[in-house]
Amino acid sequence: MALVGRHVSVAGGLEKSFERAKEIGCNAMQIFVTNPRSWAIGKIDSGVAEAFRKNAHYTGITAIAHMPYLPNIGSSDPSARSKSKESLKGNAEACGILGIENLVTHMGSHMGKGKERGISNVIDAVESALKPGLKTRILLENEAGHKNSIGDEIRDLYEVRDSVKGKLLGFCLDTCHLFAAGYDITSHKALDRIFSEIDMNDVFAIHLNDAKMELGSRRDRHANIGKGHIGIEGFRSFLNYEGISEKIIVLETPASTEIGEAEEIALVRGLFS
């Protein structure tokens, strides 16, 4: 069965997230392993780590982690840079302690210093986080293409990927961000074009989100599956494209009165043929 889930809360303790995911029919989930609104990287308590690993084992749920909101690994500002590098390193270490194999990070913003400089900052941050012995892979997430962003073009991802060859580095593709950045993912033909640029073996996770705005809007506004411009048939094409069903698929869609979380997971499962 395909690994499908959503981003879930860790309120009450990291190990509590499994119950929440299970309740809504997930066999995959995404969590924050450190406070998403803070720079602080607390030590993972050994009891928590043990409970987390135990729950992962008993529920059979595959967990991935997402970096907190504040870090910007593409920044050239010395203070923001060093804090962001520490955060990436700390989150990767926390994942290692919890047995989480994949950590998603944005490439961030170059803050007007130019993409080339931003990308070299990303390479430096990733290199310093990927220390020998680390078992957690870092996944670069593609961006919607807001001002100064890095990662809205597939070649940005490969500039980093190619500079850190052989290391634990891959991609997390966000469908809303691809669409907003101008990559049509709604037909087999369009997907052939995209995956002539992306090696499917470099993709480990998918953020499955519909797009509130039209193709190429450069705006990051998630919609519930089937309620945006990608649409049900668009997702049907995408999910059945060769190789996608083997990836860890995680929804980051808004809370909705029209569709419950469990219902949305079931809807996605029903789109695989």
Ligand SMILES: [Zn+2]
């Ligand atoms: Zn993200």
Ligand SMILES: [Zn+2]
């Ligand atoms: Zn987004």
